[in-house]
Amino acid sequence: MEMLDREVGKQLYERYRRNRDGIRNSPEMASVCLICGSIHIRPKDGDEFMLVCRNCGFAFYRYACKECGKTVDGRDPLNSGCPACGLRVCTCGACGCQSG
Numbered sequence: 753m754e755m756l757d758r759e760v761g762k763q764l765y766e767r768y769r770r771n772r773d774g775i776r777n778s779p780e781m782a783s784v785c786l787i788c789g790s791i792h793i794r795p796k797d798g799d800e801f802m803l804v805c806r807n808c809g810f811a812f813y814r815y816a817c818k819e820c821g822k823t824v825d826g827r828d829p830l831n832s833g834c835p836a837c838g839l840r841v842c843t844c845g846a847c848g849c850q851s852g
Contacts, residue, residue, distance in 0.1 A: 756783045761791035768827075776825040776843075782814050786827055801839060813839065819846035 756764070764784045768775050775781050783793050785805035796802040796811055804811040813826030824831050824840045831840040837849035 756780060756791045758791060762789060765789040772827050772829060774828065776814075776823045776828040776831060779823070781825065781827075785810055786812075817842035817844060817846055818848050820844040 760780070761784050764778070764780055765786065768778070768781060768784075769786055769789075772786070782803060783791050785791075785793060785808060787810040788805060788808040790805050790807040792806040793803050794806060796804040801813050801815045802811050803814050813824065813831075815824055816822070817824050820842060822842055822844065824842050826833070826840045830843055833839070834841050834847035834849060837847060839847045839849060841847045
């Protein structure tokens, strides 16, 4: 995950803060917290599917779908939660659990 400069991070935060549609299609958004606007995001210890903000502690799902390779981002309305396992459902319909 590449580090963004603060100005780019601020612009992305302002763009997606109120309308999260398509956030999964913006690779740079893996580095921006939508709660506090921080660009200090890191992988969450012990969870390969989650990232966490170092400033506010907000954790969110962001990973590549194992079926189609598209990005799944829990902040995007089109990647809703799977009722069986809690992972996010990709736009291809896969979630990665045995029930999907």
